[in-house]
Amino acid sequence: MSVEKLALIMAAGEGTRMLSNLPKVLHAVCGQPIVEHVLRAVDSVCKQKVLIVGHGKERIMEACHGQADFVEQQPGGWGTGHAIRSAASMLEGKKGAVLITAGDMPLVLPETYARLMSEVEKGYAAAMLTDHVDNPTGYGRVVRENGKVCAIVEQKDLVGEQHNIKEMNASVYCFDIEALLWALPQLKNNNGAHEYYLTDVINILYKGGREITTVPVLEKSECCGINNRLQLAQAEREMRRRINARHMREGVTMIDPEATYIEPDVSIGRDTVVYPGCVLQKGTIIGENCLLLPNCRIMNSVVGDNVRIENSVLLDARVGDGSTVGPFAYIRPDTVVGEKCRVGDFVELKNSNIGDGTKISHLTYVGDSDVGEKVNLGCGVVFVNYDGKNKNRSSVGDGAFVGCNVNLVSPVNVGSDAYIAAGSTITEDVPDGAMAIARERQSIKEDWVSKRKMEGKL
Ligand code: UD1
Ligand code: CA
Secondary structure: OOEEEEEEEEEEEOOOOOOOOOOOOHHHOOOOHHHHHHHHHOOOOOOOOEEEEEEEEEHHHHHHOOEEEEEEOOOOOOHHHHHHHEEEEEEEEOEEEEEEOOOOOOOOOOHHHHHHHHHHHOOOEEEEEEEOOOOOOOEEEEEEEEEOEEEEEHHHHHOOHHOOOOOEEEEEEEEEHHHHHHHHOOOOOOOOOOOOOOOOHHHHHHEEEEEEEEOOOOOOHHHOOOOOOOHHHHHHHHHHHHHHHHHHHOOOOOOOOOHEOOOOOEEOOOOOOOOOEEEEEEEOEEEOOOEEEOOOOOOOOOOOOOOHHHHHHEEEEOOOOEEEEEEEEEEEEEEEEEOEEEEEEEEEEEEEEEOOOOOOEEEEEEEEEEEOOEEEEOOOOOOEEEEEEEEEEEEEEOOOOOOOOOEEEEEEEEEOOOHHHHHEEEEOOOOOOOOEOOOOOOOOOOOOHHHHHHOOOO
């Protein structure tokens, strides 16, 4: 028989208290679905993970595709014991320990899963995560006899002295697989909620002469399950605190960590300073010694070292070492900005390559184009990339100087070191080193104002 490390994650409940069309476990905490936080924490201990799904199963299976196996609980809503029974076939014929956790508890630490697992490996039939809290209302309570865990009693089923118990069940366990398989068929639903409670397994094991141990939480927040939007916001805040603490420990300065929003999959180099209101999203890598001034949203982008960004948005983009971006720049997908570039205010870049040392200082749109090195794009330059039907590409060679308010009607190629006069609308290629001017000549009408006034027209 194989000794397995397996985790069952319960995510079949309705999550009615969220009042949402989205399944509860797909709501995001720090930009990542709740259940993905659980899967990741569990993954450090168990490679094989089974999600028990029911309500909203299609969407959950789509979101977690490739991250877990799935078992359906049918019918849904018969309780946590029924959920685990639905997955019992995954355990048949296996020996060892199985982790069981709830898909709505994103804050349980990987170390906690490891501690639960090691207790069962020592020989306990079950290990459960518990905490002592002043107000355990709503939670199952841990009942002990002569100090030994003998049962969990749900809120609705508490009697007498049990109301005073402060030790609560977090709904995170590790079981010996054989012991669990022996106990599961014995569950009954003769309780306050007419559900099959997984928690009743504890008393069944105790009566069967097996020992159960508890593992205390490492951090109070670990026990926070998410049942409503208030708890969602609390979990968000705690996860944010953890993520930001990790970056600060690794040498990142945060002016106000409570107002800095960083998703789990982000890396930031040392000596980078992050100001409030920055939102760093999935897949983003920020280099060393950068300055992220207030309100930057950066998603799935790579930013080099010594880059300064202010009040700007970067999506699926790259910015090279020593460049400055913003304030108020919008760098859209598939843009690569080179080193020591200047991308100034109200500049929008899309699907373009910008060579090293190029300056695009203000009010410019570059779309679907290749701009060389040390180019100067003056204020108000527009790459006219869309003809109403197709997107067209243009290029500007190294060292070119494009004056203010120039339209480059794509597709058009501007040679290196070429000059384009301000206000030109360029529709034909400009050779290397040439000067292009494409605008109406200025004409002067002397004394025009006084003449008009005499005629009574002004
Ligand atoms: C459960 C525990 C309680 C514990 C509390 C901690 C039981 C009977 N009670 O109560 O002791 O203090 O968690 O938060 O286990 N689920 C299913 N199928 C179902 C019902 C639930 O998969 O039929 C899933 C839910 O999606 C959820 C998890 O199990 O992820 C917990 O269910 P929930 O209804 O929130 O249990 P609690 O009432 O909170
Ligand atoms: Ca719950």
